[in-house]
Amino acid sequence: MRERDYYELLGVPRNAGEDEIRRAYRKLALEWHPDRNKSPEAEQQFKQVNEAYETLNDPQKRRMYDRYGHVAVGEAERRGFEGFDSSGGLGDLFDAFFGGVTMGAERGPRRGADLHVAIALTFVEAAFGVEKELEVVRSELCGRCKGSRAEPGTSVGRCTTCRGNGQLRRTQSNLFGQFVQIVPCPTCRGEGQAVQTPCSECRGSGRQRRNRKLEVQIPAGVEDGTQLRLTGEGEAGDVGGPPGGLYLTVAVKPHPLFRREGAHLIYELALSFPQAALGDTIPIPLLEGGTEEVKVPAGTQTGSVLRVRGKGVGDLTNKHRGDLLILVRVLTPKHLDGRAKKLLEELHKLLGPEQAR
Numbered sequence: 065m066r067e068r069d070y071y072e073l074l075g076v077p078r079n080a081g082e083d084e085i086r087r088a089y090r091k092l093a094l095e096w097h098p099d100r101n102k103s104p105e106a107e108q109q110f111k112q113v114n115e116a117y118e119t120l121n122d123p124q125k126r127r128m129y130d131r132y133g134h135v136a137v138g139e140a141e142r143r144g145f146e147g148f149d150s151s152g153g154l155g156d157l158f159d160a161f162f163g164g165v166t167m168g169a170e171r172g173p174r175r176g177a178d179l180h181v182a183i184a185l186t187f188v189e190a191a192f193g194v195e196k197e198l199e200v201v202r203s204e205l206c207g208r209c210k211g212s213r214a215e216p217g218t219s220v221g222r223c224t225t226c227r228g229n230g231q232l233r234r235t236q237s238n239l240f241g242q243f244v245q246i247v248p249c250p251t252c253r254g255e256g257q258a259v260q261t262p263c264s265e266c267r268g269s270g271r272q273r274r275n276r277k278l279e280v281q282i283p284a285g286v287e288d289g290t291q292l293r294l295t296g297e298g299e300a301g302d303v304g305g306p307p308g309g310l311y312l313t314v315a316v317k318p319h320p321l322f323r324r325e326g327a328h329l330i331y332e333l334a335l336s337f338p339q340a341a342l343g344d345t346i347p348i349p350l351l352e353g354g355t356e357e358v359k360v361p362a363g364t365q366t367g368s369v370l371r372v373r374g375k376g377v378g379d380l381t382n383k384h385r386g387d388l389l390i391l392v393r394v395l396t397p398k399h400l401d402g403r404a405k406k407l408l409e410e411l412h413k414l415l416g417p418e419q420a421r
C-alpha cells in the first residue's frame with residue numbers, strides 16, 4: 065500500500081505554516097466528514113486527512129515525518145500488529161538504514177480511537193454559544209480491573225507467546241538481504257504478561273461500553289459544518305495510553321428572519337415605494353430579542369444595505385460581534401385601486417421619466 069504524502073493530502077506546500085495547515089485541514093475535514101459526505105471513499109479520506117493533520121500539526125512529529133516519511137510516524141498505531149507481516153514496504157527500507165530495528169516496534173500503549181458525533185443547534189445557540197449536554201456511547205477502561213484485564217487480586221503470569229519479553233523477533237528477507245524485525249507481541253500487546261483469570265466485569269477485555277453524558281461548551285459563532293474537537297473524550301486507549309478525541313460536527317437550523325454571512329447577520333427589509341422615497345424609522349428585530357429603531361434615509365434604493373454595528377453574531381476568532389446588515393428591497397405596488405393609481409399617475413406627470421434614473 066502506498067501512503068499518500070501528508071502535504072499532498074492537505075494540498076499545502078512543504079513549508080506551510082501552522083495556520084495554513086489548520087485552514088486546509090478544516091476545509092477538507094468538512095468536505096470529507098462521513099456525516100456530510102456520503103460517497104464511499106469519504107470515510108477513508110476523512111481518516112487520512114485527520115492523520116495528516118495530526119502529524120503536521122505536531123512540530124516534533126512533523127520533523128520526523130519530514131526526515132523519514134511515514135515510517136517514522138506512529139507506525140504501530142497506523143498499521144496495527146498484522147501490518148508487520150506485509151513485507152516489501154517502507155518498513156524494510158527503514159530497517160536497512162537503522163540496523164534492523166523498526167521505529168514502529170517501539171513498545172507502548174496505543175491511543176484510543178476518535179469518536180464522531182453530530183450536534184444540532186438552533187440559529188441563536190450557534191450565534192451566541194451555548195452549553196449542551198451530549199450523550200455518547202464509548203468504550204472506557206473497565207472500572208473493576210482498571211483496564212488491566214485481570215480479575216482484581218489474581219496474579220498475572222508470564223506471556224507464553226513471547227516468554228515475557230513483550231517482543232517478537234522476525235527475520236525477513238528482501239532485496240537488501242536479511243533483516244531482523246522486532247515487533248510487539250500480539251498476544252500480550254507488548255506487556256510481557258498474560259492474564260490468568262480474566263476480569264469478571266469486562267470478561268478480560270479491559271474495557272466497557274458506557275453511556276456518558278458530557279457537558280459541552282459550544283463557543284459563539286460556530287456555523288453549520290463547524291467541527292469541534294474535545295481532546296480525550298473519545299474511545300479509551302490501552303492501559304496508559306491516552307483516549308482518542310471526540311469530534312463534534314455542528315448542524316445549525318435556519319432562522320425564519322435572519323441568515324448569516326460569517327459574523328454578520330442579514331435581515332431583509334421590504335419597504336413600500338413611498339417609505340423608501342420619503343424615509344422612515346422602522347423597528348428592526350434583533351436576534352437576541354427586542355428591536356432596534358433604524359432610520360431609513362429618504363431616497364433609499366432597493367439593494368442598499370443599512371448597518372447596525374455590533375448586533376451580528378459572535379466570532380470564533382476575534383471575539384467581536386459582527387454587524388446586523390439590513391438588506392433593503394423596495395416593493396413595487398401590484399394592485400392599485402383608483403385613487404392610488406390616480407396619485408401615481410400625477411406623480412409620474414410631475415416627475416417625468418428622467419427622474420427614474
Ligand SMILES: [Zn+2]
Nearest residue numbers: 206209263266
Ligand atoms: Zn475489567
Ligand SMILES: [Zn+2]
Nearest residue numbers: 223226249252
Ligand atoms: Zn507476549
